[in-house]
Amino acid sequence: MTRSYAPRAAITAACDASGVTRLTRLRSDGPLAVRETPDAVYLVGAAASPLGGDDLALDVEVGAGARLTVRSAASALALPGDGPSRMTVRARVGAGAHLDYAPEPTVAARGCDHRAVTSVELAADATLRWREELVLGRHGEAPGAHTARFDVTLDGRPLLRHALDLTDPSVYTTAPVLGAARAVGSVLLAGPGLTTEPHTAEGLSVLPLTGPAVLVTATAADAATLRRRLTTGAERASRTPAPAC
Amino acid sequence: MHPSLLLLADSRLPAGGHAHSGGLEPAVTAGTVTDIPSLTAFLRGRLATTGLVTAALAAAACALAVTATEPVEEDRLPGLPRAGGATGTGTPAEAATHRASDPPPSGTTTGTVNRATVTGDGGLAVAWEVLDAEADTRTPSPAQRRAARAQGRSLARVALRTWPSAALDVLARQGAHHPLVLGAATAAAGGGPRDAASIAAYGSVTGGASAGVRLLGLDPLGVNEALGGLAAAIDAVAAEAAGYAGRPWAELPAPSAPVLDLYAEAHAGADLRLFES
Amino acid sequence: MGAHFGHGADHHAATPPGGRALRLGIGGPVGSGKTALTAALCRVLRDELALAVVTNDIYTTEDADFLRREAVLSDDRITAVRTGACPHTAIRDDISANLDAVEALEQRHPGLDLVIVESGGDNLTALFSRGLADRQIFVLDVAGGDDVPRKGGLGVAAADLLVINKTDLAPLVGSDLELMASDAARVRDGKPVALTSLREAPGAPEVAAWVRRVVAGSREHAPA
Numbered sequence: 091m092t093r094s095y096a097p098r099a100a101i102t103a104a105c106d107a108s109g110v111t112r113l114t115r116l117r118s119d120g121p122l123a124v125r126e127t128p129d130a131v132y133l134v135g136a137a138a139s140p141l142g143g144d145d146l147a148l149d150v151e152v153g154a155g156a157r158l159t160v161r162s163a164a165s166a167l168a169l170p171g172d173g174p175s176r177m178t179v180r181a182r183v184g185a186g187a188h189l190d191y192a193p194e195p196t197v198a199a200r201g202c203d204h205r206a207v208t209s210v211e212l213a214a215d216a217t218l219r220w221r222e223e224l225v226l227g228r229h230g231e232a233p234g235a236h237t238a239r240f241d242v243t244l245d246g247r248p249l250l251r252h253a254l255d256l257t258d259p260s261v262y263t264t265a266p267v268l269g270a271a272r273a274v275g276s277v278l279l280a281g282p283g284l285t286t287e288p289h290t291a292e293g294l295s296v297l298p299l300t301g302p303a304v305l306v307t308a309t310a311a312d313a314a315t316l317r318r319r320l321t322t323g324a325e326r327a328s329r330t331p332a333p334a335c
Numbered sequence: 336m337h338p339s340l341l342l343l344a345d346s347r348l349p350a351g352g353h354a355h356s357g358g359l360e361p362a363v364t365a366g367t368v369t370d371i372p373s374l375t376a377f378l379r380g381r382l383a384t385t386g387l388v389t390a391a392l393a394a395a396a397c398a399l400a401v402t403a404t405e406p407v408e409e410d411r412l413p414g415l416p417r418a419g420g421a422t423g424t425g426t427p428a429e430a431a432t433h434r435a436s437d438p439p440p441s442g443t444t445t446g447t448v449n450r451a452t453v454t455g456d457g458g459l460a461v462a463w464e465v466l467d468a469e470a471d472t473r474t475p476s477p478a479q480r481r482a483a484r485a486q487g488r489s490l491a492r493v494a495l496r497t498w499p500s501a502a503l504d505v506l507a508r509q510g511a512h513h514p515l516v517l518g519a520a521t522a523a524a525g526g527g528p529r530d531a532a533s534i535a536a537y538g539s540v541t542g543g544a545s546a547g548v549r550l551l552g553l554d555p556l557g558v559n560e561a562l563g564g565l566a567a568a569i570d571a572v573a574a575e576a577a578g579y580a581g582r583p584w585a586e587l588p589a590p591s592a593p594v595l596d597l598y599a600e601a602h603a604g605a606d607l608r609l610f611e612s
Numbered sequence: 613m614g615a616h617f618g619h620g621a622d623h624h625a626a627t628p629p630g631g632r633a634l635r636l637g638i639g640g641p642v643g644s645g646k647t648a649l650t651a652a653l654c655r656v657l658r659d660e661l662a663l664a665v666v667t668n669d670i671y672t673t674e675d676a677d678f679l680r681r682e683a684v685l686s687d688d689r690i691t692a693v694r695t696g697a698c699p700h701t702a703i704r705d706d707i708s709a710n711l712d713a714v715e716a717l718e719q720r721h722p723g724l725d726l727v728i729v730e731s732g733g734d735n736l737t738a739l740f741s742r743g744l745a746d747r748q749i750f751v752l753d754v755a756g757g758d759d760v761p762r763k764g765g766l767g768v769a770a771a772d773l774l775v776i777n778k779t780d781l782a783p784l785v786g787s788d789l790e791l792m793a794s795d796a797a798r799v800r801d802g803k804p805v806a807l808t809s810l811r812e813a814p815g816a817p818e819v820a821a822w823v824r825r826v827v828a829g830s831r832e833h834a835p836a
Contacts, residue, residue: 239589248472251589255383264380265367266358266595274593288477288600295597297475300468305475307593351708354696489708549697609697611709 096145097122101131101160104153105187111156122146130159133193135166140204142171147178150191154184154213162193165225165313170201170234179208183216188281195223195275195313198256202234214245217281218303221320225313226256226272242278242303249301250278271309273316277324279304285327294319296327339498339524343517344534346541351489355482356546356610357381357539361598363550364605371554374547375561378540382565382572384592386539388473389514390532390576391587396466396518397531398580400502403459404522460505463515466584470512473589476596478603482612486513494520528580532573540565546610633664633724634830635714636823637703637745639767642733644753645777645810647678650730652816653823654684661725661827664689664717666710668702668732691717699732707744714744726827736765747826749819753778758787761796769799773806773822780809 097120104114113131118124121139125132133148140146152158168175183189189210198204212218222240227233235257242250254274256262268274271293280303289296293315297305306323310316342348359377362368368377474480491507494516500523506516514535521531544562548555579587602608638646647667654663665685667676669692676692679685691713695702702710714727729745731738740748750771752760755778761768768774774796782789789807796805806818 241585248468248585250475251469251472251585251587252475252591253589255590258383260376261380261383264376265362265365265373266377266380266592266598267384269367269594271594288603290597290601290604293597295476295593295600297596297600298477299475300471300480307475307591307596309593347705349706349708351706351712353698353701353706354694354709356696485709485712488712492708492711546696609694611694611696 095120095143096147098147098149099124099133100149100151101158102149102151102153103156103158103187105155109155111158114153115151120146122148130161133160133162135162139166139169140175140177141169142175142203143173144171144175145178146176147180150179150181150189152181152183152187152189152216155186156184157188157190159190160193165194166196167199167228168196168202168204168234168236169199170203174203174205176205176207179206181208181210183210183212183218185213186215187213188217190219192219192221192277195225195273195316196236197225197228198233198236199228200231200234202236204234204236206236206238208238208240210240210242212242212244212249212280216244218242218278219324220278221275223273223275223313223316223320224254224256225316226268226274232259240276240278242280244280244301244303247301249280249303250299250305252276252305268309271311273310273313275308275316275320277306277320277327279306279324279327283328285329289323289326291319291322294323296323298327336530337525340521340526340530340534342497343494343520343524343526344537346545348490348493350493351486352538352542353545354611355486355542356550356612357385357543358595358598358602358612359543359546360550360608360610361602361605363547364602365598367594368547369551371547371557371561374544374551374553374558375564378543378561378565379568380592381543381595382536382540382568384590385595386536386569387572387576387588387590389517389539390535390573391579392466392470392473392512392514393518393521393531393535394528394577394580395469395584395587396515397522397526397528398518399462399466400500400519400522401527403502404500459502460509463502463505463509463511467509467511467515469584469587470515473587474512475591476599478599478612479596480512481603482599483512483514484510485611487511487516490516490520494523498523529573529577532576532580533570536569536573536576540569550609632718633662633714633727634827635727635729635744635746636826637729637731637740637748638751639703639731639734639738639740639748639771640751640775641735641753641756644733644751644756646730646733646751648810649749649751649775649777649808649816649819650728651679651682651684652810652814653728653820654679655682656815656817656820657726657823658685660824662721662723664721664724664727665691666713666717666727666729667692668695668699668710668730669693688720689717695732699734700738703729703731703740703744704738705741707741710744726823736760736763736767739766739770746830747772749773749775751775751777752792754782754787754789754792755785758789758792759795761792761799764799768796769801771803772826773804773819774800775816775819776805776807778809778811779807780811 099119099122100117102115121135123134125134237255239253284304286298293310294308304327308319495503502519518531544558547553676690693709693713748771750767
């Protein structure tokens with residue numbers, strides 16, 4: 091029996107007549123609490139969420155010309171419970187708008203069965219920074235099952251479809267997927283002026299996509315190293331290529 | 336399986352595969368594959384990620400190519416279905432129409448394929464472009480996109496010679512991703528989406544296995560034994576992939592292999608390498 | 613420098629379809645001087661023929677880099693193909709990567725007269741597929757042993773031109789040039805053999821003359 095606990099939270103940002111971004115809607119629901127601070131909207135969910143059986147959803151809307159930054163106060167902990175848990179995030183970023191979405195990592199605790207589904211729709215000249223980080227288990231703990239699917243469109247055309255399936259250790263611990271890494275994450279940057287040159291370093295790839303976007307992916311032994319690698323990669327991706335001599 | 340399809344699956348098919356290691360050469364360089372057990376694990380990981388993506392794309396391409404070769408009459412086409420209407424049980428024509436018109440998951444949109452594009456000649460080219468873009472979006476590594484297109488070109492050349500078809504013509508012109516060409520070639524050789532998925536899933540591990548024999552001097556009998564041990568997993572991936580053939584392309588699986596992406600880019604910039612990818 | 617055996621008759625029936633370049637394969641064992649010969653031909657012929665080169669390297673882009681460093685052709689006329697540790701496969705069993713490279717060069721440079729495909733160093737049985745090369749040269753060197761021509765092998769026996777290179781080394785390595793030439797003539801059934809020393813005649817004049825003839829011949833045979 092799966093309990094039907096389905097909190098729905100929402101953040102809407104719009105640009106007013108004077109060009110200032112206003113939060114026109116801020117809806118908290120259950121463990122998905124959202125708080126406005128001077129520099130960002132924070133997700134301040136209860137520490138123990140999502141819990142098996144939860145079906146959480148967050149809607150983010152950034153109106154034309156507006157700028158929104160979303161952070162979280164702490165890591166999310168995916169825990170086992172009554173059936174699988176699910177977190178659905180849907181974001182729409184309007185013309186000329188910018189969304190910077192970078193919550194703290196999700197930790198897949200022992201026995202969890204979590205699915206994260208994210209879709210982002212970008213208008214033609216919208217820009218984006220979207221970070222996702224996942225840590226496999228708390229310290230010394232074998233993780234539960236975690237799958238993530240990330241779909242991004244730009245002006246109605248697909249830009250990136252990227253999934254991570256961490257259900258079968260005999261698959262995800264192999265060399266092509268994660269190897270021995272315990273943390274994995276990505277930063278998607280979309281917009282003009284990004285690098286067109288791929289780059290790799292230990293546990294880090296900077297991958298220019300076919301559209302005007304760069305996917306930075308990293309794997310690491312721990313969350314701190316993962317963050318450092320993603321930050322390095324994102325800086326690299328944002329570096330405008332030097333003009334040819 | 337029909338002998339034509341065996342030809343298509345044969346590693347001796349002159350389609351350029353021998354010069355691609357599927358990321359195995361950089362894995363050997365990095366020291367993560369050193370023997371048959373680590374090679375087997377590598378292939379298992381590759382199969383479940385890249386293998387599933389390419390098998391699903393190949394199955395979808397095969398379904399589209401089959402649709403294109405059948406006369407599609409207006410009255411055979413159902414009305415544009417609503418969300419959730421695609422079950423994969425319809426005729427290829429229905430499947431293509433479903434695929435083309437269903438809203439993709441989570442409200443994302445795919446572009447502009449509709450019934451007209453699937454039935455018209457120029458429109459068919461658009462449908463192939465849309466599917467090719469779906470392959471691009473599931474291949475974040477530029478080096479892997481280049482390798483997929485290079486292998487697609489080589490396969491189109493040999494397939495057009497042996498099993499000429501309109502779909503292969505279009506794909507050769509577009510320089511499409513390998514799994515699309517494989518799907519169209521499977522259709523032209525008389526196979527269906529499940530066949531295309533099987534050949535793609537099988538091909539996702541045999542190239543790396545052969546590269547392992549060449550790069551590490553592994554016992555070919557042992558490597559063959561390892562491939563035999565993967566047969567059930569290959570079949571399961573093919574079955575899962577083929578299950579998407581009637582569904583909207585946006586829903587096709589996209590499991591990533593982050594380290595494989597890293598390997599692909601590191602390899603493209605390496606001085607010492609024997610394989611193209 | 614060097615003697616020319618045989619009458620130069622052309623046993624190879626294939627002629628390139630009209631409108632495209634003649635494709636010339638250059639094969640032979642490692643170290644026999646394929647890249648040096650390719651560079652020599654480029655230097656001698658580049659002013660009279662529109663040329664491009666595909667290298668098949670067994671390990672690195674060194675050969676292509678060599679050709680570029682020597683500035684025998686501009687960079688965009690040289691393409692390096694990797695062969696997955698199987699140089700013979702890339703020129704014989706599965707020629708697709710080479711065909712891709714040749715066609716890309718032909719597209720980039722309309723009106724090419726000649727595309728040279730240089731094989732990675734391989735064994736004596738490596739032959740170019742007729743699907744890839746219209747004509748082929750097999751390069752041996754005297755230091756590889758003067759019994760090699762006698763033993764034959766597909767490359768020695770069947771190539772359109774056999775080049776026995778580094779003749780200047782013959783006295784140093786104790787190889788008998790006359791023996792090599794006569795053995796070669798026998799196993800080659802009259803097809804031409806050229807003895808060359810790129811050190812003494814850097815332009816490989818005899819090989820260049822043969823290439824000029826086959827390019828001219830392919831033009832004659834090509835449909836108008």
